[in-house]
Amino acid sequence: MTHITITMQSEVSGDFVLQLAQLVAAHAEPTLVSDRPDQPEVNAEPDGPAEAESQAAGDDGLPYGWTPGGLVRFHAESTDPQRGLLDYLAANPGTWVGSFELADNVPEINSFKSIAGIVGGLGRRAQRYGASKSPVEWRKSQGFWQQRMPAAVADVIRQAAAE
Numbered sequence: 001m002t003h004i005t006i007t008m009q010s011e012v013s014g015d016f017v018l019q020l021a022q023l024v025a026a027h028a029e030p031t032l033v034s035d036r037p038d039q040p041e042v043n044a045e046p047d048g049p050a051e052a053e054s055q056a057a058g059d060d061g062l063p064y065g066w067t068p069g070g071l072v073r074f075h076a077e078s079t080d081p082q083r084g085l086l087d088y089l090a091a092n093p094g095t096w097v098g099s100f101e102l103a104d105n106v107p108e109i110n111s112f113k114s115i116a117g118i119v120g121g122l123g124r125r126a127q128r129y130g131a132s133k134s135p136v137e138w139r140k141s142q143g144f145w146q147q148r149m150p151a152a153v154a155d156v157i158r159q160a161a162a163e
Contacts, residue, residue, distance in 0.1 A: 061152030063135075068156050070129035075160040077125075081118050084108035087161050089136060089147060093154035096139070096146040119147060 060068060075086055084106040089097060103112040123134040135153040139146055149157070 061150075062156070063150055063153070064126070064133040065131045066135055066153065067130065070131060071135060071153060071156040072160045072163075074125065074129050074135070075157055078122070079118075081106070081108040081110075081114065082122055083161075085115070085118050085147070086122075086136070086149070086157050089149035090154040090157035090161065093149055093151040096141065096148045098144055098146050100144075102147070115145065115147070 062068070062071070075083060078086060085102060085108075088102060088106050099112040099115040102115055103109050109115065109118065119134070119136060119138055122136055126132065126134045135149060135157075137148050137150070
């Protein structure tokens, strides 16, 4: 188990703490991202396939090497909070959803602060199912973290949730 201790001599914003937690949860090398208003939107996931690779979806339209069977297993083997997040994003395919919205609308999620761990856990498990990345994309936009699910993934997750 890795322990990280950070000592700061000034106040730290909640956004910074959330960003740091997401990075640690994803086992990524931390990189500082500016909170300035002119900062472009960034994908905060650890390095994965290049954009061209991520667009190279299979015949079923699923990105990053996901298969329908892999996604069904992924959904079934997820924790209740992870499944709740997946189900909510699947009900809103292609839409960037903020952590506060998830916490307010997914009963299994107790706090927006837990989103980082939930999303990080999803990302860490992707390779078990033959995929190179999580089926949930995330980014920082205007100082806030957002998540979304591609439509092809959402179709499979909705079917898995109905079973």
